[in-house]
Amino acid sequence: MSAHRHSSPLAITGKYLALALYVGFALFPLYWLAKIAVTPDKLIYTEGTALIPSSFTLENFRSVLLATDFLFYFRNSLVVSITTAAITTCIAAAAGYAFSRFDFRGKRLVVAIMLITQMFPLLMIIAPIYKIVAAVGLLNSLTSLIIVYTAFNIPFATFLMQSFFDGIPKDLEEAGMMDGCTRFQALRKIVLPLTLPGLGATLGFIFTAAWSELLFALMLINSNDTMTFPVGLLTFVSKFSVDWGQMMAAGVLALVPSCLFFIFIQRYLVQGLTSGAVKG
Amino acid sequence: MARIELQNIAKNYGPVEVMRDINLEIEDGEFIVLVGPSGCGKSTLLRMIAGLEPITEGEFRVDGRRMNEVQPRDRDMAMVFQSYALYPHMDVARNMGFSLEIRKAPSQERADKVRDAAKTLGLTSLTARLPKALSGGQRQRVAMGRAIVRDPSAFLFDEPLSNLDAALRVEMRLEIARLHQRLETTMIYVTHDQVEALTLADRIVVLNAGKIQQVGTPLDLYERPANRFVAQFIGSPTMNILEVEPTDKGVLLKDGTVIGISPGAERPVACDLGVRPEHLNIVPQGSAHFSGKAELVEHLGSDTNIHAHVPSIGQVLVRQHGHFPLKTGDPVHIALELDKVHLFAPDGQRLDTVLGSG
Known part of the structure; x- marks a missing residue:
């Protein structure tokens, strides 16, 4: 326990100033996105750098929602992201538990291989992935994206889940087993409720990763029916012009599911759920 | 109720042998304490009995039934x-009743048993709390309550008091002793604290380096330690060990003092003489075995500990009952209570030669 320190008002002001600068820096792009989204088209170039536009409009949102296929892309992205997050988290939780609790032959090898998969730049494997997906006839399907995203995210998600399981004392499961649980019951009734923050964090991470992925989606999807949202955004760029207003409006809308998702899992991310379990 | 037998138990982790030749019979209702320094294997042994650690070799039986694979x-x-x-996401009552919940006991029975146990342990007002809202001592009680509610055939304690402060530890020790008296259930208790061992146990098992050193009642261990390790591990302050040489008449201390053996006794082959601080006395010069200087005198009220330096013998600790008027630097003359002296062979085993004035 460190003693309570009295800081000078100057130090406190400085601290908050630094925080404010950082927050401003981090949030400025988001502000700019929202600002352009509500700026009428004709003002975008004329008062390009003004912090606050002289008039506002929701026209961009209206045309994005009604005049483009945006809702379609949106739905595709939701399907891909939620499915990927769910599948990946299930597999990663199972694998993470095994890595955390059991010693088995080949454990180190599997960990090493998983680490190696994380070392390659994605660009290197784009061509082979395309070949494989084309060979099994999954081009232009959301399934292909789900499979590829799941495969790419499992190693990291597994390490993440393993660290969460490592944080739960083994004693708790053993106490459960002494109390009459099978290992599986102990997992379900004791470990799983305590891993909810971990599951939430993993779900959120994978969801965001899949939601904003462009490279694979761009390569594996050509038809308008199966385009995901990031690819769809590119349709606002035509050969001769970029429709900034609509693009930014679409971007703002794209933030909505991510925000909702994090608000939903936020309460599971609260740390300290295991405090009080064991001492020392 | 359970009679527990361990026969030739051994434990290996891969090629590393951590425990061997463990033979122990625990009577029904007995309070057994496994004691030893860190890493001696006492917790591993308890976990093997619990079934949390596989037994590499040997047989473990409860009431005659083999349990190794259970x-x-x-x-x-x-x-x-x-x-x-404690399960952090369950309140105290659910923590305590969890074993019954898993066994699908009727909720009325569960509630009754939890209430009884909570009452015994003074937890009644805390049953709705989560573990994180409890103090260390309260958590400890809940952990005990969880065990009591089970009404098991044996209790296993793995250093249950080591996270408590000294005063609370004494209190909980009493509580555990009372619990044993009331329930008369077999209890196996692991600790590194010899005071806990001596106060709680019907019989103590002293372990060192994965082997049983001695099994006996607390008094057995105190009065007739089987070897040097037990002699120094049991008893506080630690037993003095003085190097001696065997002679025809008895044993020769380093400073030239000869301590005779009883008439008719065999010539000892001792190399170490052990004597507890409380079996050394400060005496007038004429009747002393050796003399030295008091380097440090600790006045504890009930006792006085005198750390003396004796030329050519070394450090000797003398414990006198009550207040003893002695100051640092004073000369001290020390006599051994010869019938309380232990002799140990070069390999550390106890020798039964009796020293006397002869």
Whole structure:
């Protein structure tokens, strides 16, 4: 326990100033996105750098929602992201538990291989992935994206889940087993409720990763029916012009599911759920 | 109720042998304490009995039935962990009743048993709390309550008091002793604290380096330690060990003092003489075995500990009952209570030669 320190008002002001600068820096792009989204088209170039536009409009949102296929892309992205997050988290939780609790032959090898998969730049494997997906006839399907995203995210998600399981004392499961649980019951009734923050964090991470992925989606999807949202955004760029207003409006809308998702899992991310379990 | 037998138990981790030749019979209702320094294997042995650690070799029986392969949940034993291992997402009542919940006991029975146990342990007002809202001592009680509610055939305690402060530890020690008197259930208790061992145990098992050193009642261990390790591990302050040479008449201390053996006794082959601080006395010069200087005198009220330096013998600790008027730097003359002296062979084993004035 460190003693309570009295800081000078100057130090406190400085601290908050630094925080404010950082927050401003981090949030400025988001502000700019929202600002352009509500700026009428004709003002975008004329008062390009003004912090606050002289008039506002929701026209961009209206045309994005009604005049483009945006809702379609949106739905595709939701399907891909939620499915990927769910599948990946299930597999990663199972694998993470095994890595955390059991010693088995080949454990180190599997960990090493998983680490190696994380070392390659994605660009290197784009061509082979395309070949494989084309060979099994999954081009232009959301399934292909789900499979590829799941495969790419499992190693990291597994390490993440393993660290969460490592944080739960083994004693708790053993106490459960002494109390009459099978290992599986102990997992379900004791470990799983305590891993909810971990599951939430993993779900959120994978969801965001899949939601904003462009490279694979761009390569594996050509038809308008199966385009995901990031690819769809590119349709606002035509050969001769970029429709900034609509693009930014679409971007703002794209933030909505991510925000909702994090608000939903936020309460599971609260740390300290295991405090009080064991001492020392 | 359980009679527990361990026969030739051994434990290996891969090629590393951590425990061997463990033979022990625990009577029904007995309070057994496993004691030893860190890493001696006492917790591993307890975990093997609990079923949390596989037994490499040997046979473990409860009431004559082989249990080696039986799952922990089917062994009918309750365990109190050093870390308490309370389920953090369940309140106190549910923590305590969890074993009944798993066994699908009727909720009325569960509530009754939890209430009884909570009452015994003074937890009645806390049953709705989560573990994180409890103090260390309260958590410890909940962990014990969880074990009591089970009504198991044996209790296993893994250093249950080591996370408590000194005063609370004494209190909980009493509580555990009372619990044993009331329930008369077999209890196996692991500790590194010899005071806990001596005060709680019907019989103590002293372990060192994965082997049993001695099994006996607390008094057995105190009065007739089987070897040097037990002699120095049991008893506080630690037993003095003085180097001696065997002679025809008895043993020769380093400073030239000869201590005779009783008439008719065999010539000892001793190399170490052990004597507890309380079996040394400060005496007038004429009747002393050796003399030295008091380097440090600790006045504890009930006792006085005198750390003396004796030329050519070294450090000797003398414990006198009550207040003893002595100051640092004073000369001290020390006599041994010869019938309380222990002799140990070069390999550390006890020798039964009796020293006398002869």
